[in-house]
Amino acid sequence: MLGPLTISRDGVPVVLPASRKLRALLAYLALAPHPVGRGRLCDLLWDVPNDPRGELRWCLSKLRGALDEPGRRRVSTQGDTVALDLGDCLVDALEVTSAAAQGLGTFDVERLRVLAGLFTGDFLDGLELERNPHFNSWLIAQRHRFGSCHAAVLEQLAGSLPAGCDEAIGHLQRWVELAPFDERAHAALLAGLAGRGEIGAAEQHLAAAARLFQSEDLDFGAVNAAWRAIRDRPPAASPPMPRALVPAGPRLVATPLDAGPVEPNHASLAVMPFVEEISDGTGGGLADGLTHDIITRLAKLRDFFVIARGSVFALAEKNIAPEDAGRRLNVDYVATGTVRGPTGGTVRSPTGRLIVSVELIEVRTARIVWAETFERRPDDIFAVLDDICDSIVSSISAEIETVERNRAMLKAPNSLNAWEAYHRGLWHMYRFTQTENEQARHFFDMALRLDPTFARAYAGLSFTHWQNAFQRWGDRDRESALAFESAGHSLLLDDHNPAAHWAMGRALWLRGEQDGSLLELERAVDLSPNFALGHYALSFVHSQSGDPQAAIGSSDHSRHLSPFDPLLFGMLGARAMAHVRLGQFEEAAEWALKAAARPNAHAIILAIAAHCLALAGRLDEARGYAAAMRKTLPHYSSDDFIGTFRFGPDAAALFRQGARRIGLG
Template sequence: MESVLSSPDGCTAGLVVRLFGPLTVARDGATIELPQSRKLRALLAYLALAPHPVGRSRLCELLWDVPNDPRGELRWYLSKLRGVLDEPDRRRIETQGDTVALRLEDGFVDAIAVATAATEGIAALGVERLQALAKLFAGDFLDGLELDRNPSFNSWLTAQRRRFQSCHAAILEHLVIGFPAGSEEVSAHLDRWVELAPFDARAHAALLANLAERGQFGAAEAHMTAAARLFQSEELDFEPVRAAWGTIRGERPAAALRTLPRFLPAPAQPVAIAPADAPAENRHARLAVMPFVEEAGVRGGLADGLTHDIITRLAKLRDFFVIARGSVFALAEKAIAPEDAGRRLNVDYVTTGTVRSQPDRIIVTVELIEVGTARIVWAETFERRPDDIFAVLDDIGNNIVSSISIEVETVERNRAMLKAPNSLNAWEAYHRGLWHMYRFTQSENELARHFFEVAVQQDPTFARAYAGLSFTHWQSAFQRWGDRDREGALAFESAGRSLLVDDHNPAAHWAMGRALWLRGEQDGSLIELERAVDLSPNFALGHYALSFVHSQSGDPMAAIGSSDHSRHLSPFDPLLFGMLGARAMAHVRLGQFDEAAEWALKAAARPNAHAIILAIAAHCLALAGRLDEARGFAAAIRKTMPHYCADDFIGTFRFEPDAAALFRQGARWIGLG
């Protein structure tokens, strides 16, 4: 296998599986005719890339939408694959217990060769190896192999295509740097790089440098015009490319090509860990809250108080760096415009606002501006009756702080997704992890874990990244994607590291509270979660976690209150389905089955709601007597988990005995008992 990987493009001996372009299998240079079934090819590809044996249930969930006998069909497909892959002295389809594995250690798989190179670090590979890898990309990964009505497989396929496109772009980038500037090889690689990554500013900068080296300045200017229109059409910042072109024109282009500005944004998809030889500055996002002004431009009074309160609360979240009050007020005294102040303070975001007091209402307008692009990221107007002015301002401040935190996180997540994974710093890797984490599928959870690990490797003092890592282990335990005890222990360990790094970070206590819940330590869990919201009253996830724990065996009225407060703080939260689901379970414990059903339906309607949320809906609807709707949810669950029952549902949570008995009763009425 090692010799094959050293020259993958020349591999003809033995078994060869090619996943780039249409899937093909060859033995000793002769192509093997595969059955026409697209599902069989999908099964082959998935097993070929699986790092570990795969459960039959997972394969059924992946490849069948509404199967009659998924396990029977799976056995048939596996028998067909044996006919294609097995040899008299070697069986490559290995089944053990309830798992299936494809053994190709003595063969060659093009996608595995690329993935292995990415793991090693593409920047460390020589030109010959890079050339060999580039030749493997005969087309898109599994070109044309989408499956109708199979969202699970198609989601996996999309993720793999993104991953390998990013690998391909990284290979081309290092080939460009490795070849003499102006050579035909460089030109071909550049054209393909720009085609793969049309919004990668570094690719455009490299292409411009190559054209300049060859004396084709007219072509370079034409490319600049076309690229600028492309970026403008997507509302992306083109100034870094324009600045790079200015540098290229003023230097030796060949030198510019070899020292491409690494700060340029580079869209790409998830691949392996960033090479150790390409560190990036671990600079967190920076925010300045400029003093709010009263009506007619006057500062002071309520406006200054609200500004101070917002700065303090944002700092307590410990999400990003917040400029101290003294600095922003000093600049405001000099009548410096907010955007100019943002540039002077070297921040990424500036918040501005106005306060108008009228006899019957108070009106606060606020804007969050991205300094680099002068883009308004978020704007809102709050109107309240001034019955209790301090309570009103407290409520408005809560909304502003939560919204700023959410909007900055969203922008940073999206920006991280538009950068090459091997160029991410710790902050960017953390936000890339959040992007994947909030998809709530097993494969995305694994990607999230990978990027959180990148973040803590680059910055061992990054408390929030440890908390994110704990969350991924918690999800694996909660969703039964891995061994519950092992994943729970890892969730606890990561949360502990987060606390050791920053005991004042609410996310660290949130992670520990959830990990203790997994261990069955409810009292300790509630203590940690209360500490999280004491440290930062605006930490919506802390309030949600309190609701989650109380909804099962604590105080159900407290659960409802915490659920409502978490949704008030973060009405569009990625975990909104959980906030709604926790309230539904609390209503069950209060005997309010109709209310439980309504809240559970709202939770299940969220686009990222997973199977456990659907199970909450099924049980709550059953208890409310809405049996047809409940059976519909039960059927939806069993499409992906054919043997799901009440034991699975109750075993997921930690209900008190009376609540467990109620849910079992509901399960019996809809065939999940």
């Protein structure tokens, strides 16, 4: 499919009928991750024909004749759905998709050459359908996607070959052809030409590229700066410029504190305008409004750089594909999506339903990091969009953090920059053991040595001291003071950062200052309503001596915002303690069991489960959790449990009652 559509069996071409729609149907089913409804296929490929289902049946019969084999049916129909079984076939587009998902950096040169050789033209070259806007929209999106994959393969392949060799230059030239506005492609080609001593050819390319950028009213400064750096290097240092040295273009961040170009070591994101697919034209700008809200809320999290709304909308007006826009903006990630419904009566959007689909793409590799479809019946359209926006923002933030953490873990510790050291610290921090916590503190310290203005790194450092105090891994008073001091540094650096107020709120809780703690935590969620850890911390404080109903509400909201959070055990455990204070012991036991089942739940979570189960009268289960907890903390008692938290007298008495039932008194 990466070129004109062809099928072969044992090297012999398979002849298909002349129907273009049959070929379109084959391609769509081949890429579909799940069986597709017949109604959806009719809506996609036939523009109000006399008998769309009859035409679909004809196409499927011809596909069976071409694809099915004795004893092997490749065209599968179950109920009203259709699927293709191509599990043992080589499908070029699926090979590329799988490689991108695995990570192109994991492959050797030979495998990369094979992947590059799969691209013989545009995706489904020449297969546009007249009067089929839905299929053509899908086709355009797939062409953009596989074009970006092709560019990523060429980039990786050129970087894996000897500097300046003919093959590497050929791949770089093809990369520039595919992505003519990618600054890194031009810089890499210039470096390759200079490495061969072809300065004249490099300057000719530079002049031609400058005219191209000017014709599109794009800034060429980053490529000029890259060429100056290449040209000024001594001859012995002539290999192609490493990607990290290609200057980053200015990134406009949707926060009032940003003032122009930023340090390129931080992750960056562009949210491209969502496409509105309201069939009767009554949408009223829902997609633009959703895009604006997502950009604003992501910027408020202050986790990474977010390109300002004006920049992404300006590129979208030029019909530039999201992946291409990501390369032009020189960002690490691009988010894009569609909004459909709520009033149109189409197959894909049943009457009265709103469908929002979203993808998060890693620009350099063209890998889809996360994709989701949200479908709601909008009794209140704005409330539903607000809820979907919450989920999108939290998921994007969590997915980027996961990718950045995992990438940092693959690098040598002495090669980390501040951003990578911070995420390496997060990776260790979320393991919740004393040894890993010390490793996390080390990497947060490293991040701050590299960048003393990194507010989030101070918040992470505060978290490690908080854990030392809470888990009794160090002197509680000393570690509490250090948690407070680090949180204070974070606030001084960025008073608008929700993580800074979160760290301070938790530090104040350690010091027994509950009112001050709640004020700081409420400030954190006021600054960023999508900050899941802020809502969790509010639940944690309220569950012990504040409002238990508020604790339950905050726990539920934190889990709605971040359903796969590394601190999910704490969100569940806080709700369990709130139910105890309400006298709802069976509910407390069930929530505590969910908390203890999390793979990174530590010994104190097991202690919560033991106490809650005991209060519910489930003594055998309670003793089992108590025994598991005492493998880590052999002398743990109810005094330790009560001393760990800040319970009021009534709650403390209840937990002591449960402890006595299972021998922890």
